Amino acid sequence: MKTNAINLAEKLAKFSEHWSPRVIAEMNDYQFKLVKLQGEFVWHSHEHTDEVFLVVQGEMEIGFRDCDVVLRAGEMFVVPKGVEHITRASSECHAMIIEPRGVINTGEADSVLTAQNNVWI
């Protein structure tokens, strides 16, 4: 068993790429990932799972077809499975994503922003 705490700020200091989630922990078959967002992602959905965003620093927006949700540091949101969404951040935002192992960042959408999966830091 690993016996060190996982420090989010230390992990965030290890990468700078936007839209490129890095895995920091696993709980059963779920993963905790850190991501840096800036600009606008692509519309997509995850047909088989909900997806959680928890903002660590900055501010982001989760856009839906009929509304937008603003998330600031210390705020979280559960995107329901199958619901189309897009993430945006006018300034760089640091967030944690929690979802089952194997989920692709662009979901059902084919995109140049599709990131390599399961990259640990």
Add this chain to the structure above:
Amino acid sequence: MKTNAINLAEKLAKFSEHWSPRVIAEMNDYQFKLVKLQGEFVWHSHEHTDEVFLVVQGEMEIGFRDCDVVLRAGEMFVVPKGVEHITRASSECHAMIIEPRGVINTGEADSVLTAQNNVWI
């Protein structure tokens, strides 16, 4: 679909009891709970699931039979399933717990600290 962000500080302001987790969100069959810790809990384990602690404010310790892990704000830890542990906090600490729906706080241990399950705020 709920369209409001879940603000951890706002939710934490809604209760004061120690060792009494409150559910704030669900992702698939997992729950996000907030808890206020102060003093020492009881030794217990969860035979069927890992359990995540993420400290929001203050400092806590997760004791294992052969070591202790200190967690400060912005740090998390995954307690592996089946591993005996105890949580402690010398001053009040606010943390988020992430685990499957239905997990009892005292796990396999019978205790006066066993909290009512599935209490939402």
